[in-house]
Amino acid sequence: MLGPVFSLTMLASGSAGNSALVATDHCKILVDGGLSARQVVLRLEQCGVTPEQLDGVVLTHEHNDHICGLEVLCHKFDLPIYCNRLTAEALRSSDLADRCRNWRLFATGAEFSICDITVQTFPVPHDAVDPIGFVFHAGSGSLGFITDLGYVTKLIVERLREVQTLVIETNHDEKLLQNDTHRPWPVKQRIQSRHGHLSNTAAAGVIEELLPGKIQRVVLGHLSRDCNTPALALNTVRASLDKCGRNDVETYCATQFEISPRFQIGETQPGAFQSTFENAFFQNGL
Ligand SMILES: [Zn+2]
Numbered sequence: 001m002l003g004p005v006f007s008l009t010m011l012a013s014g015s016a017g018n019s020a021l022v023a024t025d026h027c028k029i030l031v032d033g034g035l036s037a038r039q040v041v042l043r044l045e046q047c048g049v050t051p052e053q054l055d056g057v058v059l060t061h062e063h064n065d066h067i068c069g070l071e072v073l074c075h076k077f078d079l080p081i082y083c084n085r086l087t088a089e090a091l092r093s094s095d096l097a098d099r100c101r102n103w104r105l106f107a108t109g110a111e112f113s114i115c116d117i118t119v120q121t122f123p124v125p126h127d128a129v130d131p132i133g134f135v136f137h138a139g140s141g142s143l144g145f146i147t148d149l150g151y152v153t154k155l156i157v158e159r160l161r162e163v164q165t166l167v168i169e170t171n172h173d174e175k176l177l178q179n180d181t182h183r184p185w186p187v188k189q190r191i192q193s194r195h196g197h198l199s200n201t202a203a204a205g206v207i208e209e210l211l212p213g214k215i216q217r218v219v220l221g222h223l224s225r226d227c228n229t230p231a232l233a234l235n236t237v238r239a240s241l242d243k244c245g246r247n248d249v250e251t252y253c254a255t256q257f258e259i260s261p262r263f264q265i266g267e268t269q270p271g272a273f274q275s276t277f278e279n280a281f282f283q284n285g286l
């Protein structure tokens with residue numbers, strides 16, 4: 001019989017919009033809100049979660065495909081936004097800043113708790129003001145989350161060493177991107193740069209580096225609409241796992257159009273949760 005579960009559901013992933021639900025019995029967190037508020041609410045409903053149950057949204061960075069639904073969502077449901085100061089400042093002139101009054105700011109690299117989920121943050125290289133990745137811990141489970149990054153630093157590999165489930169960007173197939181006739185050269189260069197996005201091959205390399213750790217499952221995401229397909233991303237990663245004799249690692253590719261299955265990351269403690277949330281940790285307001 002399973003105890004209470006720490007789980008992940010990808011609500012949407014791709015260059016056109018990103019949002020994920022990380023949940024325990026006591027806590028429901030959105031990672032980014034880059035879908036219309038209506039779509040977020042609809043997809044949460046498919047997970048059996050109402051927006052009123054959300055404890056907050058944590059932001060990876062300020063790009064529109066990660067925040068566009070939050071203005072309406074945060075205003076309507078008084079949802080706290082957890083992000084670093086530079087990301088909040090980048091959003092200062094947006095309607096989001098006007099309409100969301102509940103900002104909880106942390107320093108990049110900080111570790112904090114939202115109810116019974118511990119959130120570790122670390123910097124990632126991407127063309128945003130202060131983009132970050134996350135490791136979420138609850139009970140026996142640990143979940144790494146890196147989307148939108150040009151390459152993976154030693155620090156990132158260290159942070160992800162113990163995760164059992166990893167959400168990782170497989171943005172593009174290198175050949176499809178090179179042969180793409182729609183994108184101008186500077187855009188291609190931006191995507192491929194060290195502050196752009198991970199290719200399928202690059203992501204497969206990162207996963208290989210984590211194989212000596214505790215990794216059991218990888219969820220691929222943030223696929224480019226025209227320069228990748230789920231089959232290409234999955235085949236690249238599976239071929240590399242096969243080569244390492246590790247086809248026991250579960251693989252899944254998240255898409256833009258439908259929610260993923262609910263992945264069980266680990267079990268949590270049964271019984272009532274005593275909140276240890278420290279408001280003083282966060283700087284409020286912009
Ligand atoms: Zn993005």
Ligand SMILES: [Zn+2]
Nearest residue numbers: 061063128148
């Ligand atoms: Zn981005």
